[in-house]
Amino acid sequence: MSRFALSVSVVALWAGLHTPALAQPYMAAPEVIGAAGGETISGVVFEDLDRNGRHDRREPGVEGVRVSNGRDWVITNAAGQYEIAVRPDMNLTFVQPSGWQAPVDHRNVPQFSYIHKPGGTGYSMRFGGLPDTGPAPEAVNFPIIRRPAEAHAFSCAVVGDSQTYSNQEVSWFRDGVVQDLAAMDLTDQDCALYVGDVVGDDLGLLDRLLEVGSVVGAPQWLVHGNHDFDFDAQSDADSADSWRRIYGPNYFAFEMGDVLFVALDNVVYPCGPEDYASGHDFCAPDARPTYNGRVTEDQLVWLEGLIESTPSDMLIVLSHHIPFVSFVDSTSDKHQTDNLDRIHDLVSGHQALSLSGHTHSTENHAPGQVFDGWTENTGTGPLPFRHIVAGAASGAWYAGDLNVDGNPMSLQRMGAPNGVVMLDFDGVDYAERYVGARIDETRGQWVGVSTPSLRAWYDAIMAWRAEDRDARNPVPPLSINDLPDPNILTLEELADGVWVTANVWMGSSETQLSGQIANGPALSFERTQSGAGEAPRIGADWADPFAVQRQLSVARYAMQSRSGDERAQGVFQWQGRQTGPAAPQPQNSVADRNMHLWRAMLPADLGLGVHAITVTSTDRNGLEFEDTIIVEVREARPQPTFRTELWAD
The missing domain is CATH 2.60.40.10 (Immunoglobulins)
Structure with missing residues (x-):
């Protein structure tokens, strides 16, 4: 038998989580104007009163919105206008501000960016890479709308490693985790945050997976993982090109309530001289191409500027695929994150939380925790704030016998079921809980x-x-x-x-x-x-x-038939x-x-x-x-x- 109980404070939090959803999803895209090819891009972040994605004269600009070229930051003026330098390969993004909502596409993917890469990837890629984006546009205008009421209480589903290698596995993801999330009454006032390895090497599955996930009702924000990159990339600068075309930026930020969510790309592929020089022998010049857990210098500069403009009373949630630190891989220099001490220093003075995936294990590391290997491999000791490894929607890679729903009983590396972490926010406070796929929410332990x-x-x-x-x-x-x-x-x-x-x-x-x-x-x-x-x-x-x-x-493993179908x-x-x-x-x-x-x-x-x-x-x-x-x-x-x-x- 199993019983589930909540303290009075958690019950009160849950009761106030959801505000009424908009009658219709707000679907639009950034307005791209001209092809000026200049050294700067300008534009306006505006309130899209008629929801058509085009900036009309009567639609006011929104002041104080942060806009970035992937390294530098500017803030919109009283008229919502910005101007920022063009970089040769950049994600032009804005930070969805609290109280406002970016539009989504038919997959419930937020539309808050413009990808600029003249010449595109420049060579053939299995999944297409990026086409030639041409000269920088004259202007990119970003539409947003007001939320019906600013919600300081909301929920976020943290989906680790859905990692679908095949259409069969997309179906298992649909009939497991997505089925559960669809029953939770999440709305556009909540969020679904995938912390990497959304697919398993086959980026051709990403569109279908996102369409399946769109039924959940919450905008889908995605972190880039080591099974989401282009394996035929010749440099790390190209490794997310197909991802950027299909989904969007590989690092970005958005606000909800009193929380700043930061999505980092800490998968460097192929790793190279910088990684090898820092002691990662698997990145040697003659080694087979592989990845390393590291946040690049451009991102660190970007992150520093972002945090400098973030009020000290906001909670900063750092989302990334490879854990900053891991228990199951505590002695690994590949499966944890380099330069972690620098990242911890950047968020010093703020309340913070780290969210990751990658290890196919659920790990909830409280402040002060430390395991052997962390200091040697990441440069950090006892943790200054909570670090959560969110487990995997795929569990241990869709292994195990089939359960009553016909899905694999995919227990993870430390035995928890496949599923998702639910974060229930109230201001800067949050409560974490794990929901096993197709398992009664009243169960949380074996x-x-x-x-x-x-x-x-x-x-x-x-x-x-x-x-x-x-x-x-x-x-x-x-x-x-x-x-x-x-x-x-x-x-x-x-x-x-x-x-x-x-x-x-x-x-x-x-x-x-x-x-x-x-x-x-x-x-x-x-x-x-x-x-x-x-x-x-x-x-x-x-x-x-x-x-x-x-x-x-x-x-x-013993299943077989006389059908003649080898697979x-x-x-x-x-x-x-x-x-x-x-x-x-x-x-x-x-x-x-x-x-x-x-x-x-x-x-x-x-x-x-x-x-x-x-x-x-x-x-x-x-x-x-x-x-x-x-x-x-x-x-x-x-x-x-x-x-x-x-x-x-």
């Missing part, structure tokens, strides 16, 4: 039992998994059918050590755990990772028993790679470590019989999840399968 027999089962499969794939027996040593029921305990197992565990999907160092054995003692839970500078603890003792049971024996056999993932048909296999990602796992040792003298154990987690905002599991203590395990010997005659 509760399991870690027994000696489960840990031995885990070790045997993981040892086989580590063997040479070409030399090992193709059949794993054990499957889920070989695992004794973890909720049936013997006295011997209790003496050897049995833990009740809670994998709290959005758990942080502020989360409190409690447990109670019915008619028995209270349980004392400890977090398996304190976040005090230690390295990740890896192995059976630190794994989530609930998740690994589902990850280590996936029957879907209907086994499982196709990643870039079309086939696994199977084969015996049930462990999936590629297994929850062998965890920063949001708590455990409590069961008493060795727990009496024979049946016991109900209730586990409750409470987060920093008072959000509470409660689950009850039932365990049996027996002198010996009963035979699990049908007793055929009774029917031998």
